Structure formats: C-alpha cells, structure tokens
C-alpha cells in the first residue's frame with residue numbers, strides 16, 4: 001500500500017444564494033437556499049514513501065481544498081483518503097504527529113516569542129526526544145542559517161527568515177510527510193534556492209515524502225520528479241516533469257556565439273528572438289526543424305565560437321496547458 005492513497009475524492013462546498021434588495025434579503029433569511037460548488041471532482045492518486053510531488057493548477061483549481069483534506073482540516077464529501085494507513089480527518093491527532101505543514105503566506109510560529117523559544121515549545125508539544133531535537137537543530141541551523149536570528153522575536157524577522165524558521169518548525173518532529181503550500185512566495189532568488197536545497201537534502205537523507213502546491217514552476221522543476229496537475233477540480237496530468245516538457249515543450253532555442261558581429265543572419269526554419277554583441281538566440285520548433293540542419297547552415301556561412309541548444313522552460317508549457325492551448329493525451333497524462 002502506498003503512503004498516501006486518494007480514491008475518488010470529492011469535496012462540495014455549500015454556498016448560500018443571496019437575492020437582491022430588502023425583500024430578497026428577508027426571503028434569504030426566512031427560506032435559505034443553497035447551491036453547490038464542486039471544488040474537487042473525483043480525484044484519485046497514490047504517493048509512495050520518499051516521493052516529491054508538485055501539485056499544481058490554476059487559481060481555484062482545488063489544490064488547497066485537496067491538501068486540507070489530506071491534512072485532516074476538511075472532511076471529504078465522498079471518496080477515501082488514507083495517509084500511512086490512517087484517515088486524516090478521523091484520526092486527526094495521530095495524523096498530525098506524522099505530518100508537517102508549511103504555509104508560505106502564514107506563519108505557525110508564536111509572534112512575540114524568540115524563534116528558539118518556539119522550538120522549545122514544539123519540542124514539548126510533540127514530545128521530541130532530546131537527541132532528535134539536538135540533531136535536527138544542528139542540521140537545520142547549518143543549512144537554513146538559523147543562527148542569524150534564533151534569539152529574535154518572530155515579529156522582527158524578514159519574510160525570508162520567517163520562512164526558514166517556519167520550515168524548521170514544521171520538520172522538528174521528523175514528520176514522514178511534509179505539505180508545502182507556496183513555500184517560496186515573495187522570496188528573493190537566493191532565499192528560494194536555499195529553501196529548495198534544504199528540501200532536496202531532507203528528502204535525500206531522510207526519505208521524507210513531500211507534496212508541494214506552488215505557482216512557481218522553478219520550485220517544481222528543482223525539487224519534484226513528479227507533477228499532478230488539476231483543473232476545475234479534476235486531475236488532468238499525473239507524471240514526470242521531464243515527460244511533459246519533452247512531449248509538449250515543442251520550441252527550442254539555439255544560442256550561437258559568432259566570431260564577429262554579423263548584422264543580418266538568415267536562418268530558415270528559425271526565428272531570431274534576441275541578440276547581444278556577437279551572440280544571437282534563435283527559436284525553432286523541434287518537430288519541424290532539425291537542429292543539425294540549423295547548425296550546418298550557420299557553420300557553412302559564418303565563423304562560430306560556441307553553440308548550445310536550450311531546453312524548453314516548464315513555465316511556458318504549463319502556461320499553455322492552463323490557457324487551453326495544449327490538450328494532454330490520456331496515455332501520457334496517467335489519468336484513468
């Protein structure tokens with residue numbers, strides 16, 4: 001049995017119908033009417049121990065609702081979830097001790113307490129043995145650079161420091177599974193990279209299972225092997241990040257450094273998209289133009305110092321999927 005098993009999961013929210021005007025308001029009060037919003041529509045998937053999975057989709061797709069059900073905060077309308085053999089909403093307390101949750105937009109730390117005191121409190125709450133606490137504090141301080149601000153109250157921390165402090169707090173009790181909700185939102189590139197590196201280290205060294213919801217495709221590309229895409233509450237893709245890029249990222253960029261400045265380069269089958277000194281970037285469609293033909297054409301006419309082919313950005317592929325420009329085929333999408 002997989003660590004996380006989700007079968008035909010459905011969540012409907014009940015919304016009250018409001019009528020216009022004073023009479024309408026009175027009517028709504030006396031005879032309340034409701035409509036249903038299906039936020040999660042028969043989703044199934046399973047996640048094995050040690051996997052890192054990106055859970056993505058456009059705004060309102062149903063990601064948070066699914067994660068809230070996985071963590072036991074919400075009860076499903078129908079379908080089943082098991083996390084390590086437990087039902088998250090029925091065995092909420094037991095489940096909580098085995099999971100860690102990191103919210104990018106909210107802190108779980110005590111606002112007025114120094115960070116170190118928060119960790120002491122968590123040690124007490126989760127009954128973390130001394131040796132585990134010491135080992136984790138050492139590792140987290142080292143990779144996340146906690147020593148800079150351990151004695152400062154949480155309210156004085158910068159966004160990036162708070163995020164690092166929050167991640168350490170969520171992992172202190174050695175959870176088997178961690179749910180990250182937009183873990184790098186609002187952070188600068190250095191802080192983002194530090195967090196991604198930390199996540200990779202913990203996954204590699206401890207085999208911790210990780211699920212990310214994020215709008216930052218670099219988070220997914222740099223930390224996850226697998227990606228589940230949902231849209232309008234339905235699962236539309238479940239597979240590797242590489243596979244979706246390879247199959248749907250049709251455009252490639254040829255970056256060429258010439259031995260001298262050449263004003264007009266004609267390259268049939270490719271379009272000039274950028275130039276900088278002696279360097280030029282050409283975009284081409286990999287299923288229409290062979291890269292070897294482009295290289296031959298260029299090298300016969302011009303002196304070339306360096307040439308590289310750049311892979312497609314996952315960001316662009318996902319944008320097109322959200323905009324309906326790419327229809328995923330069922331054999332690839334792993335959707336049954």
Ligand SMILES: Nc1ncnc2c1ncn2[C@@H]1O[C@H](COP(=O)(O)OP(=O)(O)OP(=O)(O)O)[C@@H](O)[C@H]1O
Pocket residue numbers: 013014015037038039057058059060061062063064065066
């Ligand atoms: N408490 C609620 N009551 C009613 N409808 C809700 C509630 N929470 C979410 N919804 C609706 O359910 C749908 C899914 O919302 P959800 O927050 O799960 O999406 P999401 O994929 O996490 O979006 P985002 O990327 O914007 O955070 C949306 O249409 C949303 O308006």
